[in-house]
Amino acid sequence: MDAVRVVGNNAVHPGQIDFQDTPEAALALFDLVNLIVETMITQPRAVEELYNRLPQGALDAIDNRDS
Numbered sequence: 867m868d869a870v871r872v873v874g875n876n877a878v879h880p881g882q883i884d885f886q887d888t889p890e891a892a893l894a895l896f897d898l899v900n901l902i903v904e905t906m907i908t909q910p911r912a913v914e915e916l917y918n919r920l921p922q923g924a925l926d927a928i929d930n931r932d933s
Contacts, residue, residue, distance in 0.1 A: 870898055
């Protein structure tokens with residue numbers, strides 16, 4: 867996330883678009899943003915969906931264990 871922030875800040879703060887940026891750099895940033903979304907949103911949601919498919923008795927036992 868720091869890489870996206872630093873590159874984004876450097877691109878925005880000069881107040882002009884830098885046409886010297888390469889398509890490869892832009893694609894690398896898109897890949898990085900996609901990785902962040904996958905890690906922070908998609909994967910946790912998939913884990914939650916699988917967890918919620920456990921039988922109710924197992925979910926209750928986990929709640930009891932954790933309380």
